[in-house]
Amino acid sequence: MTMTQLFHQETEFQRNQRHIIKRIIIRGNLILDTPTCLGSGDSESPTDLSLLRDSVSNHALLTGASIAGAIRNYLREYQNSDESSLFGGLRTHEDGDQSPLIINDAISSEIIQPELRDGVKINSVTRTADPKKKYDLELLQAGAEFPLCFELLIEKESDESSLIKGLAIALQGLKQGEISLGIKKHRGFGRCHIKEWQVWQFDLTDYQQRLDWLRFEHWQLFPDYPTHELIAQALNVSLDEKDDQREFCKIDTTFTLASPLLIRSGQASSDKAPDVVHLKSRRNGELKPVLSGTSLAGVLRHRAERIINTIGKNVSIIEDIFGSDLSKNKISEAKASRLIVHESVIENTTDLVQNRIAIDRFTGGTLYGALFNEQPIFSKKDTKKDTHFKLNLELRNPENHEIGLLLLLLKDLWTGDLPVGGTSSIGRGRLQGKDVTITLQKKGEKTTFTIVQSSPQENLVINDADSLEKFVSALNKEVNK
Template identity: 30%
Template sequence: MAENCKVIKREVLYVQVQVTSPLSVSSGDNEWTDSDVLRDADGNPFVTGNSLAGAMRAYLGKKKDDKDCFMGFTGKDADGNDDGKMSSLFVSDMCFDGKYISGVRDGVALNGSKVAVDGSKFDMEIIEAMATAHFYMELTIREQDDEQQIHHELKQIFRGIDEGEICLGGKKTRGFGRFRLLSVKHQTYDKTNFLEYAKSYKKDIWKMKPDCRNQWLDDSEVPSKMIHIDVPLRMRGGISIRRYASQKGEPDFVHITDHGVPIIPGSSLAGALRHRIVTILLDMKMAGIKLPENINELVDIAFGYVHGDNACASNIIIGETEIKNARPLTMVRTGVSRFESAVKQGTLYKEKTYVDGNLNVHIMVRKSEHPADEKWILGLLLLAIKDLQNGLLAVGGQTAIGRGIFEKQGPIVIDGKEGIEDAVIGELLKNMAEKGEVC
């Protein structure tokens, strides 16, 4: 093992966060749902420190044998002996503060005709958005450590958390597991105050400490790992993504909500956009445009896949979207026989939907070592988004009766810039021809 160096100081950070989308961190148990949330002995949900640390390390792009990683490494030296270094960063479990709301989300896989795939129904327990939590991070600074580089990588981590690029738990590419920084408090312990270190993990001592969140985020040299796209939309009518009633007195079908707010799940948006991109690629092929890959392979690269032992994470990350200023509307409906013009027996039901709301769809595209990769994916995605803006692409159920249709509410914003989508789309074929290996 690498020779241990003298510890010169320790830095402890008390980090407060807010969960901004549902969190699904599974315990591996299925007592109440197919995937129950991880809880401690007192029944309180938490996120393990190794899950946090793993997400941070993956975001930095560091492997376990990368010797330049401040989160430690393992490997062999030139003589074949075990070589390594302990991580300079300790991350505690993330514990929730005060009230939180746990719920159940249903899911099902649909085929291209929006018909459920046999055996694909599942449910999972979640922690709903807006819950607050805290965790501790401790840096151990040794004599030979590059303290400036360590702080630079820690700033990358904080920027990744606050911009939603670091996510936790399951369904991360479909909007789950995002959280943002509320505050970061910092204390250094060295030989002048080492006795105070014994109290550093007591929550009460941090109440009077100043918040240094902005100092950790204010660094223009920290690059983003994603291309960020914002699409402001307005609903034209209602939306119907059903959550089946679980409480007495509720309508039979209720549009899905989270922390009391109507939402559009990232999986619903992803399914609609994926289907439209397939249609666009088919139209391109029919027009005589030569594609570099099979259509299914292009779509799999963009949206991810699992084929036996081979898998690729989605390069398009679609957030869960809140619908703001929408009006709830409860209606009673029934099925009518088209031949007899009479009510079908047993088809009366009550449904609650939401109408006339505003929303901002936030989508990210992973950056890659080959610049053409994210550009051709972005170009195809923007073509589908244009159809969403123009009311040509509907989302959710009951689209045949006008549900899930949107109109443009403002310009598409790509990494803070407006009006550049046409130029990106215009270079689609060029970048597709130059594409590298994304996965």
């Protein structure tokens, strides 16, 4: 026997071969519910952040790594543990196992139809735009679809039931729209869902099923194959609500417009468009006005700073909730926002153009060439359906004093004391609350609070006002420590 043969024989014995006895293939069609930014990192792009594209077909590319990171983080929060073997070992584990879950890259079903958004950082003191802080993004429009494919490998010595249950939990999060993709996920971008699933299971200990798996056309679609609405039933596992170890405070409220609203859109629809138009986004093939998560989050943060500075000195609570500002902190000290602010579609509105002109403060006369027009959205009274929109906030791992701060912010929005959008100094951006449901989940227990106000002239109807008052009292104690 030669030295080469001995080397190969020794290497073969040292390998840790995986003895795979079963393969499960799962497919689903991912549908985007809100605009999504899957950044390419191209520094030469005309926008600050361009979309990741397939170089051949010009379709959007959703990498398997992005999907894996999103569902892994969801499963970690759901189980309150990072010990799941579904994604293999951690980077800190020198002898970590390979992930048994294979997630393919996905290419959008249609050519990219981009939506451009721009934003700017607002100074919390002057309430004006900071210089050189403007940015623009290229987003995928809501409604874009991606065919996803997952493949789970079951080894002989592995805990099959645990792996399948973990996968069912993660895919259930995708089905219910609880997992977002791309950047700025905590500001309303990247929300998505999956309607139904297709599942194939191959027992590799059976000769015929081994052949079936080898002949399986992974790149083909099977529109006539049976589908399942619930992934847990398709995988024959049972999921218990008690397994959900997440802690959160969700605020789901309905607002109407008490005054015109104008959130500036950086992209004019045509050359004849007004100088400033309200931000709109495409939903189900139709352009609809929206209240963006970035705009609302900025307004909430500035008002939260004002509240904390008024009642105490402990301002660290702001960064704990809204995340840290990289311009003031080192990267090692950066904190991600724990507050998720979703984007809201405003239903049943009307657009009106208003002409304005700048006034010379010295002479009191009009400035030459300073005529401009704006197109805010207005509330529209309808016998069937009035103007309304849903506003959704979610705070992860909340403390009682943090919930108290959110309640104060909600009160300011509800009463119109906290305007949103631009030109608030001339009366725009006031909201009026109609109803709210607050869901608090801590230590496996859920508590629900409701507030209803049928009209601005009527009193609030609160199901448990004393408990809500305790959260605000906790805030006062926290900031005055």
